[in-house]
Amino acid sequence: MKRDSTPFPYETFADKDTFYGRTNEVKQLKKLFSTSNNLLLFAKRRMGKSTLIKKVMRDMEKDAIGIYIDIFDISSEKDFAYALINGLLNAQKGDIKAILKRIGKVFTKSRISASFDPLTAKTSIKIGTVSSTFEELIEEFFTALFEMSKSKKIILAIDEFQQISTIKNVKIDALLRKYIQQPYKISYVFLGSKRHILNSLFQYKAPLFELASPLQLESIGIDDTFEYVKSYLKINRDVLEYMFELSDGETKLTQHICHILYDEYKMKKEITKELVDEAIKEILILKNESYKILFNNLTTNQKKTFKLLTKYGTNIFSGSKLEEQNIEKTALQSSLKQLFQKEYIDKDTDTNNYFVPDRTLELWGNKILN
Ligand SMILES: Nc1ncnc2c1ncn2[C@@H]1O[C@H](COP(=O)(O)OP(=O)(O)OP(=O)(O)O)[C@@H](O)[C@H]1O
Ligand SMILES: [Mg+2]
Structure with missing residues (x-):
């Protein structure tokens, strides 16, 4: 791991030093x-x-x-x-010239050229636009x-x-x-x-x-996660399990929470459930603006449906829940379909249940909207 970099990458792919489990x-x-x-x-x-x-x-x-x-x-x-x-x-x-020569023999119809990108300081080889058909x-x-x-x-x-x-x-x-x-x-x-x-x-x-x-691919195992996380954070298994449950086993969110905690405390302080909650709050604040825009673009019925789904998960068709949001069953059903088409929610192919695939968005709905 490079100095200054995090042991918990959550936006870039984990590399040979930060990959764990699996x-x-x-x-x-x-x-x-x-x-x-x-x-x-x-x-x-x-x-x-x-x-x-x-x-x-x-x-x-x-x-x-x-x-x-x-x-x-x-x-x-x-x-x-x-x-x-x-x-x-x-x-x-290998050597760019040699590559171009070798490749040129195969790509006879296409124009292949090398260009230097000053930003990454790397030379990349690319195909130019050609008149060849797709086939x-x-x-x-x-x-x-x-x-x-x-x-x-x-x-x-x-x-x-x-x-x-x-x-x-x-x-x-x-x-x-x-x-x-x-x-x-x-x-x-x-x-x-x-x-x-x-x-x-x-x-x-x-x-x-x-x-x-x-x-x-399921979640990374909790044992493997604990094994890795505890070398960078002072955390007990109970708190780790709490964090794992909150992120619903979503690797990216677990990583993001751990990164915030690591950034703040490293091994200096025992991590508690309250500190995990604070880290999540920080993430939700970070996302608040973009999620609000997304939410405000929904119709009234879609908003009600989204609220129910993020509050209760799949079991939202009971009378009391429909009453809570003052929505008819048929309206709920068609809103679910619309949200699915907009790709805000997904559908479990085994159970046919709808769910919010982005755990951070789901938590935002659960904690901020409801
Ligand atoms: N085994 C692992 N060890 C450490 N970090 C991991 C591991 N797997 C995933 N991550 C981290 O979790 C984040 C999400 O991983 P990744 O982008 O590979 O998921 P994905 O399933 O391809 O997601 P998407 O559906 O968005 O394409 C990344 O930032 C990555 O660094
Ligand atoms: Mg991916």
């Missing part, structure tokens, strides 16, 4: 990747999917080339193709990928994979299927948090059906 998951992923199997990794938001995949790629660096691509902001099929190609280009190691770009990408896989295993991770379902004019999943099934030493990893969308992409009869082993 021993079983790490082992399981390494096993899958060492035999070039594919993986569908899903979890609620902010549990640590991206961090985990980056950790395993780091650990396996000697044996496999890790290509990590985040497609959260794609808005067309070509964006998707460029994201794949740029991910592959940036996974190249041609994808073909070029996989040709390069297959070529690379002949010298070393590859782990190709596509983060926020559910985004491909927002692209309607081409069937990306059907096209991917064709390439994924080829017998090369490549593990394809699909990550995401929208379980219902991911499910539909990998369900029976869908093009990607049975092309990846699914793994649902």
Whole structure:
């Protein structure tokens, strides 16, 4: 860990010094990747999917080339193709000239160039805009990928994979299927948090059906969390459990609370439940403005629904609760659907219950609104 930096990163990915827990998951992923199997990794938001995949790629660096691509902001099929190609280009190691020469042999149709970014002091290789069709770009990408896989295993991770379902004019999943099934030493990893969308992409009869082993990531274990946290904070297990429960096992919120406590007290003071409450309050104040804007944009019925959901969780259809907010059952049901469509709330695919996926937002609703 660098000096001045926190042992509890909550906005950047934990690195080799700050990653903790997940021993079983790490082992399981390494096993899958060492035999070039594919993986569908899903979890609620902010549990640590991206961090985990980056950790395993780091650990396996000697044996496999890790290509990590985040497609959260794609808005067309070509964006998707460029994201794949740029991910592959940036996974190249070594002398830039040599890379360009090597890559130029495969990417014959595209313009590939290197540029220096003075902000990061890094040179990155990028594809320029080209007239090639989407299918041609994808073909070029996989040709390069297959070529690379002949010298070393590859782990190709596509983060926020559910985004491909927002692209309607081409069937990306059907096209991917064709390439994924080829017998090369490549593990394809699909990550995401929208379980219902991911499910539909990998369900029976869908093009990607049975092309990846699914793994649902749960919270980091409480024992592992305690083991790590207690080397940086004077905290007993009771208080740690209290904090864990408040953050509902959401890794990012646990990390944020710990960071605030560490910043303030380090090992100088015994952490109490009251200090945990204060840290949460600080986080809620920090978020207050943006959450207020979000809330004020809702209709009256949506506001009532959001209040009930953040106060009581799933069990909100009883008469007394409807009365409390003066809302009809049908209005509650349609507001839930609208909030779901706006992506403020999510739906558990097993129970069909709605929930607020962002624990900090849920706590804000619970503690500030109610
Ligand atoms: N095993 C871990 N050890 C330490 N910190 C972790 C671990 N896993 C996650 N974190 C921290 O929690 C935060 C959230 O993790 P990450 O962004 O990987 O979650 P995610 O599931 O990919 O979230 P999102 O749904 O927003 O993409 C990060 O800041 C990360 O540093
Ligand atoms: Mg992520």
